[in-house]
Amino acid sequence: MKTKTAQANFAESKMNEISLLNRANVFEAGLFSWGIPEETARALTQHHSELSYTSGKLIFSQGSPADIVLWVVKGVVREVCPNPNGTQTLVRLATAGDILGLADKLNDTGQWVRRFEAWAAGPCVIAIVTRDHVRNLLKAMNPEELLTLSEKMNSAAAEWVQYYATFLGLSYRERIEMVLAELGRKFGIADGDGILLTFEPTHSDLAEMIGSSRPVVGRVLTELAEDGEIGRRERKYVLLHGGAIEAAVKGVPCGSNGHVPPSIQPAAASRRNIPLQRQHRWGR
Template sequence: MTREIAVDPKSLTRLKSLGWMREEQARRLAANSTGLKVRREDAIFMEGEASSRVYILLSGVAKLCYVNRDQRVLVGFVGPGEIFGLSSLLGQSTRPFRCEAYSDCTVAVVKPDIFVDTVLGVPLERLSLVLDVTVGRWWGMVVRYANFVGLGLRERLAGALLELAEKFGVRDSRGTLLTLKLTHAELAELVGASRQRTTEQLNDFEREGVITREGRRLIIVPEKLWQLAQTPHRN
């Protein structure tokens, strides 16, 4: 059961992460935050929810999980003073992780634009642009590797090719051309498999019509690859 409470400015300045704030900053942040008392094992937020809030853990311990089909991957624990739910600062529309109370927790919840303006004194749009080209890529890696746990090579390789197409792809009449020339060994390292098994899977993809080879370049059909990435198929 979750219930709302008022946020005391002193509960914010007592945290190591926010103890440097001026008194007026703490008052403004507290006034614009919603406090939540969350009981152990209850959800603080769910995967797939809109990334529209920043969370500050005032007390207790929370845990972040990636729910991968029928498997839960424990990504890590959140301690008092930590600020989480940061996908809302990266311009992402939905949350990739689920957050649950590992013990009884008290959480302050605030809109991202108010949090950034109050704490940093800059517009959210400007910060999001900077984060996107700095920590955004590392965030993407965390999500990708969490998603890889428990998947077969077929799904891992499909997901990796889709990510490469988004970053290094140009539209082509046959699909999306990867401008990055990768060897089979490099693709194998990316998905954590042997070069031989990766080559065999690429051959399967080519026979199924989801990729075409042009020398060392690959042309993928994103729609078909997306279906493969979402369909469980154990190797």
Template structure:
């Protein structure tokens, strides 16, 4: 067992240790050289825990690298593993048998994936499978960008959750935040127009490229995000472009007026242009 130190372990050092373990045991785990993991830990729900607790959570972690478009899971149920996103972005979706898709959550650097599955009971998992069979809807988690995920040891996490009140408190606060975000997300999907929902998703997907905020996505991918169809989204994007809010440059959609898009996303009146 790795000795616990008095200083917070560098996430990058953990990645290096995972790489050495892979060479020694030939584990089929893809490893990225630089995952921005220290920032991910600071941005995540477990930031602020004592260094000794952080060391225990990081010990024997595995690093997975997913290419953009690759799925973490598509079998309709979360994998029973707790994962911290070190870099990139994942999208959690529900997809019907007819191909219609609705985005339920975006998870970027610092977010935990798989927490609900780790905390669920066997009865919960059976109910999830029954729901999928009856509704014809399946859950999936896909990488929107090249993504690096740190897989934590589930048994160690659950033991700390039961015995360490600081870990339990951090998880309660994180789950409360997820519930609040989920309620606001659901409310937006029900009450906002496609134009307003599209503005919200564009802001969620945007990344800085050559000094501009841009989204790399096709009209079909955006339609999947907002739970609409491509023709409707194409028409709305045309309106946004005519209003000077966005501009299409190949596969890249540049956000010309992020502040105006934000006002639109929360249902406030917007004037054309920045």
């Protein structure tokens, strides 16, 4: 049985493991899935600059020029939408391979500007390439390849619309279940008790992501813990075996095993097996 210290060290090593790989490969794999030729994708990933940001650092602000394309090489980035009433919405937590600024727009003068803000959730490395470089690479693609890319981009945009249209019709509990499942896909590692989230979202993060308040998030998380869906260990969430959220991450039917590991607190004897819809991978 691993000690708590060993478990924490193991989680930390898994968080850093992918940083030992060629992070460009993660980004390239996403480009291939969009139908971009291998030669074009390699040219894009091999000719870029990298910038490092400390935790809490602003990467770009809403309305700032969007003359460069960015993707996350290492770390986690909070992509935020400032609202007119002074609040903000956490659009997503971007990690290795995710592109930042997919929702950029043209302003009245024809200049590309940022719709959202991006902040470093911790120390991170961002790769940048100019839009002119991207434009020149796209010019080299043949019409069939450009058509495939256009279709994939249209499909991805429609998927985002469907996601949020569905999201708005759910209860706060169902929204948190969906968010935790998505975090499990992006930040989860296999664990003896279920799926351990190597990145811990704060209550404020979750409140912004579901359009609610921290007290509501606290009550829902307590309910999920009592139902045996989630647990806590070393300040990290665990999506417990047999729960609906873990099943959603794995894409398998949910079935309770009636057991809550003693290493997870608070423990519970009952579960509510509420089916969760499989959702798209945000920007992955």
